[in-house]
Amino acid sequence: xxxxxxxxxxxxxxxxxxxxxxxxxxxxxxxxxxxxxxxxxxxxxxxxxxxxxxxxxxxxxxxxxxxxxxx
Numbered sequence: 001x002x003x004x005x006x007x008x009x010x011x012x013x014x015x016x017x018x019x020x021x022x023x024x025x026x027x028x029x030x031x032x033x034x035x036x037x038x039x040x041x042x043x044x045x046x047x048x049x050x051x052x053x054x055x056x057x058x059x060x061x062x063x064x065x066x067x068x069x070x071x
Contacts, residue, residue: 001047001048001049001050001063002047002048002049002050003045003046003047004018004020004021004022004027004045004046004048004060005020005021005022005043005044005045005046005068006018006019006020006021006027006029006043006044006046007019007021007041007042007043007044008038008039008040008041008042008043008044009026009040010040011035011036011038011039011040012035013034013035014030014031014032014033014034014035015028015029015030015031015035016028016029016031016035016038016044016065017029017057018044018046021043025057025058026057027052027057027058027059027060028057028058028059028060029046029048029059029060029061029062029065030059030060030061030062031061031062031065033065035065037067038065038067042067042068043067043068043070044065044066044067044068045064045065045066045068046060046062046064046065047062047063047064047065048060048061048062048063049061049063
């Protein structure tokens with residue numbers, strides 16, 4: 001499994017467009033769950049199997065997406 005730290009750009013249905021914090025690349029994240037709890041600007045930790053498409057934007061399938069809260 002691979003972990004990506006990212007910033008949410010937009011979320012809808014079961015997809016999230018994020019910007020990878022490591023390299024600034026936008027990535028479309030597909031998940032089997034609703035993303036209605038995610039908002040633009042949220043910092044998230046995404047766990048996926050390491051496979052990323054060569055499309056523009058690249059796409060991944062998330063195992064989990066967790067919002068990183070600052071306390």
